[in-house]
Amino acid sequence: MDVQLFPYGYKVTREQRNQLNGHNSLLIWFTGLSGSGKSTIADALEQKLHNKKIRTIVLDGDNVRGNLCEGLSFSPEDRSENIKRVAQMSRILLDSGVVVLATFISPYKKDREYVENTIKPNTFVEVFVNVSVEICASRDQKGLYAKAKKGELNNLTGVSAPYEKPQHPDVEITENDSLEMAVDKIYTRIKDKLELKDNE
Ligand SMILES: Nc1ncnc2c1ncn2[C@@H]1O[C@H](COP(=O)(O)OS(=O)(=O)O)[C@@H](OP(=O)(O)O)[C@H]1O
Numbered sequence: 001m002d003v004q005l006f007p008y009g010y011k012v013t014r015e016q017r018n019q020l021n022g023h024n025s026l027l028i029w030f031t032g033l034s035g036s037g038k039s040t041i042a043d044a045l046e047q048k049l050h051n052k053k054i055r056t057i058v059l060d061g062d063n064v065r066g067n068l069c070e071g072l073s074f075s076p077e078d079r080s081e082n083i084k085r086v087a088q089m090s091r092i093l094l095d096s097g098v099v100v101l102a103t104f105i106s107p108y109k110k111d112r113e114y115v116e117n118t119i120k121p122n123t124f125v126e127v128f129v130n131v132s133v134e135i136c137a138s139r140d141q142k143g144l145y146a147k148a149k150k151g152e153l154n155n156l157t158g159v160s161a162p163y164e165k166p167q168h169p170d171v172e173i174t175e176n177d178s179l180e181m182a183v184d185k186i187y188t189r190i191k192d193k194l195e196l197k198d199n200e
């Protein structure tokens with residue numbers, strides 16, 4: 001297919017948008033098993049940032065799989081495609097000047113590396129929500145672990161599909177951390193990177 005593209009050089013830059021917003025763009029990437037707490041922690045962190053007048057947006061696996069990533073399965077190939085599309089969307093959102101909170105199981109190291117390499121240096125913060133499969137299964141809000149146990153669900157991460165743990169995450173949340181502690185840990189890590197104009 002012969003496709004010719006001529007990207008237009010728009011004049012307003014990310015830096016100018018950051019200036020307008022009073023903070024830098026940042027991608028906070030949450031990875032961990034289903035039920036580990038990614039969405040809960042991202043939700044609480046987003047509220048904290050919003051209260052500090054920081055512009056935010058959340059990309060969540062369960063949500064984007066209904067639109068941007070509609071039709072993708074949980075095969076290794078489709079999970080990679082899922083993360084690739086989210087990486088590209090994150091890049092656009094970072095250019096818009098906001099802080100992006102992305103919550104995806106993202107079980108493969110190479111896919112998480114793809115995300116980091118897709119965006120500008122120093123704008124990626126990896127948060128590993130390190131909760132064991134036993135604890136996630138005991139929470140089982142969505143009934144996925146029960147289904148997998150009965151043989152009604154294939155490819156459940158941590159049970160019948162792999163999860164490659166991050167070796168050097170920027171922030172690690174453990175099962176002993178309360179929600180408040182988790183939010184504090186992440187905020188402490190990102191505060192300087194945000195370069196808030198009204199530094200609180
Ligand atoms: N087989 C299987 N394995 C894992 N997760 C499953 C599966 N089937 C459905 N779900 C639901 O999909 C959510 C995970 O989607 P993600 O886009 O984050 O997955 S991935 O990053 O592409 O691996 C996940 O959301 P979270 O529980 O918030 O992680 C589940 O609600």
Ligand SMILES: Nc1ncnc2c1ncn2[C@@H]1O[C@H](COP(=O)(O)OP(=O)(O)O)[C@@H](O)[C@H]1O
Nearest residue numbers: 033034035036037038039040139141177178179
């Ligand atoms: N730090 C925590 N301590 C105890 N329970 C938690 C914690 N974080 C999340 N949970 C609970 O775990 C369950 C799954 O959380 P959720 O945010 O949906 O996980 P994920 O997005 O990783 O699938 C929810 O019932 C939530 O209330």
